[in-house]
Amino acid sequence: MGFFTDTSVCIGCKACEVACKEWNVIPDDGLSLLGMSYDNTGMLGADTWRHVAFIEQDKPLGRQNNAVGSMPTAATATRASADAVAGGLGDRHGAELGTDTGGRHPVGSADASLPGPVTADGRKELRWLMASDVCKHCTHAACLDVCPTGSLLRTEFGTVVVQEDICNGCGYCVPACPYGVIDQRKDDGRVWKCTLCYDRLGAGQEPACAKACPTDSIQYGPLDELRERAAERVDHLHDAGVVEARLYGADPDNGVGGAGAFFLLLDEPEVYGFPPDPVVTTRDLPRMWRHTALAAAGVAATVLAAFLGGRR
Template identity: 60%
Template sequence: MGFFTDTSVCIGCKACEVACKEWNAIPADFPDGGFTGTSLDATETLGANTWRHVAFVEQQDVLASAGSGDFRWLMASDVCKHCTHAACLDVCPTGALFRTEFETVVVQADVCNGCGYCIPACPYGVIDQRKDDGRAFKCTMCYDRLGAGMEPACAKACPTDSIQFGELDELRERADARLAQLQDAGVEEAQLYGRDPGDGVGGAGAFFLLLDEPEVYGLPPDPVVTTRDLPAMWRHVGGAALTLLGAAVAAFVSTRGRG
C-alpha cells in the first residue's frame, strides 16, 4: 500500500498536516510568531513532530516568458517515502524500525533507544529525533488505521484528492494516466518522482507528480539507499579478517616449527 500525491491539485490548505497531528497525537511545533518568515509555511520541513508537511514554493518570473504572468505558487504535501530498500531498517540495532504487512516502514517508539543511526541513513532527511527524549519518529502511514481497514488520516482529510491512497500498482497506473493528461494539455514540466521501482531506493511507497524539478521542492534528484554498499563492505571485511587469521596461523606454525 502507498501514497500517490498529485501536487498539481494541491491547494496548500494543510488539512493533511492537521489530520495527521490530530490522529497521531503529535505535539505542535509552530514557531512563536506563528510563521517562519520564509513564506506562509509555518512548519517548514518534515520532522519528529511533523509527519506531513505542505511545502509552499513561491516562484517569480517563471511564467513571464509564456505571457501568463510572473508569479505562481507550487504546493506539495511531503511525507516519508516508505522506501522499498529502506536504509533506516538496515542500520537500526534494536528492531524499532520494521516493515509491516502492508510493506510500509514503521518506528516502534517503545523499542527505539535513541541511538540516531537512522537519521543520517535516510536519503530524504525524513526521520528526526524529539528533543525531549531523543527517540526517532516519522510517518507510519497510519498503521493502526490500515489494520482497521481505514485509509490514512491525511488522505481522508485531503479535499482535492491530491493525496491518494491504495495499492501501489493501481496508484502507478493512475499516476501514469494523470501525467499523460497534463502533458497532453501542454504542461511539459510535469513529471513523476519516486514512481519507478528500479530507482535508487527500489521505488517509493509514497511517490509524487511534480510540476518542476525535484530540487525545487527540496527533494533529492537521484536518491540512493545509503546502505547499498554494506554487503560489499562486509564481504571485504570478512576477506580481510580471514587473511589476517591465515597470517596469524602461519606465523604460529612457523614459530612452533622453529621451536
C-alpha cells in the same frame, strides 16, 4: 498500499498537517513562519510527519499561459466558455487555474500569452509550487537494514513503521534514510515518522491526511492502481501543455525499488528538496563486510605467521 500526491492540485491549506497531528497526537511545532513564506514547519521531522512546502518562483506555470491564451476575448467571454477551456486541463481539476490566470493576464488582454507585470509598480506574480511531503515508505528501506532492535518493521500493508516502545535511540536509521525523513525527538532520543496511519488501515479506513485533503491531492490505495492513475494524470497534463509534469518515486526500478509514497511534480525534484537519484544507502554493506572479512583474515594470518616464526 501507499500514497500518490498530485502537487498540481495542492492548494497549501495544510489540512493534511493538522489531521496528521490530531490523529497521531503529535506535539506542536512550527509556530514561527521562519521567514519562508507560509511554510511554518520547514521540513519533515519527529514532530512533523506531514510537511506542506511552499516554493515561490518568478515564472509562470505552463498551463496558465496556455489556458489564458485560449480564453475568448472580453467581448464574447462567458463563464461557460471559460469553464470549457479550464475543463481541458482535467475534469474536476480545471478549477486549479483559479484566479491566478485572471490576475496575471486579464481575459482579452493583448499579450495574454506572455508573463508580465500585474501591479502598478511593475511586480510580477510568483508561481507557487505547493507539495505535501511525507515518509516515502521505500520498497528497499535502508532504515530497516540498520535498526538493531527491530523497532523498524515492514507491515502487512507494505509500509514501514517505527515501534517507539522498543526504539533505543541509537539513531542509526537517521543517516540511513536517503530522504532525510527520520528524526529523533530531543527529549528522549527516540525516532518518529509517518506510520501511514497504521491503526486506521487496520480498521479499513484511509490515512487521516488523505481523508482531510479537500482537493484529493493526497490519494491512498493499492500502489499499482495509484501508479496507473498517476501516469494517466501526467499524460493529461502534457496534453494540456504542462510539459514539466513528471512522476517522482513511482518507478519500481529506481534506486530504492520504488516509493510507497510517490509524487507528481511540476519541476525538477531538487526544487522540492528531493534527491534526484535516491539510492539505498546500505547497498554497499555486503561488499564492505566482505572486504572487512578479508582484511581481518589477512591480519590474523600475519599475526599467526609472526607468532610461529618467533617460536622457531
